[in-house]
Amino acid sequence: MQIELQQITKRFGQVLANDQVSMTVQAGSIHGLLGENGAGKSTIVKVLSGFISRDSGSVLFDGEAANIKTPADAIRSGVGMLHQDPLDFPPLSVLDNFVVGRGEVLAKGLFSGLKFVNLDRARQEFLRLSETFNFSLNPDVRVADLTVGERQQLEIIRLLSLGVKTLILDEPTTGISASQKTALFEAARRLAAEGKSVIFVSHKLEDVEELCDRVTVMRAGQVVGHAEIPCPDSVLIDLIFGKELALPIKPRTQQSEPMLELDGIVVKDDRLTLKVDTLTAYKGEVIGLAGLEGSGQQLLLLLCAGLMRASAGRIEIDALDMTQKPYPAYLKHGIGYSPADRLKDGLIRGLSIHEHVILRQPNQSPFIDWKATHQTALEAIAMFNIRGKPHSHVERLSGGNQQRTQLALLPVPLNLLLMEHPTRGLDIESTLWVWQQLIARCQTGTTILFMSSDLDEIMQYSDRVLVFSGGEVSEPIAASELTVEKLGQMIGGRFE
Incomplete structure (x- = not known):
């Protein structure tokens, strides 16, 4: 089936996610869709798939x-989407998941006019499709017991x-084994050979060059070009x-005493395994974590904050072994964590700035000194230039003032600061203010690790950069030594 998208536009409030996007996907082809974070790739495929x-x-x-x-309209029209996290029901069996969405009823007929699933016929169809695509799936096991790659295979044959x-296919090769990737690519090629089409959303240049016939590249919500594969x-x-990287503007920190040392680290979540052989971050240094979302940056930050445990390796902070220590021990030792979702993970809806200050206080007494904590809240508001009052609820503050409040709540002294997207959604004034505060912290010895989807931000404020791609991580590279091509190669999975 040939697909044509003509001048698709989509806004989310003030954000123009897709701006007059046009592309054609030929029947019998595998069409790649490329672009960095925020380019608009996910929005356009969700428009096409009805989400x-x-x-x-x-x-x-x-x-x-x-x-x-x-999505039901899209499937009836012949378009289905395999998400990064497959849309399935883990407590149910593979076969039950296979028949979901057929508009039929999994029960014996008590009501006239209803169409019921023939489970024997469904099982036969499932086994036939599994064999056709060389997928080894047991229809009777729970989906919860499958790997990510097996869940992808189930969703493909269901669609x-x-x-x-x-x-x-939306970033389908993250978190699957080499053999599952081979089976996935063989399935995609078989579909193309049968006259069907595949849209392959990926950031891995090697995968795109191996699988795709043609690619469309997006940047800042627009299509900026097409290319036939192979392509340099x-x-x-x-x-x-589309541009040269921004030049560093932060004064370079001279390497002195180590603040953070990692050795033989292995940390896992449901989709990814991150391995860091060795890493040393020095006092006063800023290390930027570059790469597409979900490539392992957040795992590293959560590990260093004590919010996730490593399955192997050693973590040392300011010469103290913190391996397997609980989160309160990290807080006590001056490790602060600033999450990207301020109202979900960083602040508490319904509570005021004053109440947040109370929660921060290391007070063992069951009684609250309201007068003293009110004064502390006033001091924090003044010091961090928060446009609010002690009684202001945090959800009513602007994004910039929520970020300022998060900074005001960080532990003192602050040895290590771990940040996700420190200026996401902030205006220019708030962005500059945040980085002025962060650099001032560095000058007192605080070490900062931060992830950002804004490459300019990483280049301007980092002493060194770690590049992540699908769980792989580069050696630290001086920001002044990075080029667009070198960075693009590594984000695309090529570290050599």
């Missing part, structure tokens, strides 16, 4: 206008059983980034 409604523009399937408002002619890496990197 997001477009504001304007047209979608054509084989030349006919399509009215896609829901195909529903008549999907165009399959969207330099062409793709220029399209993806």
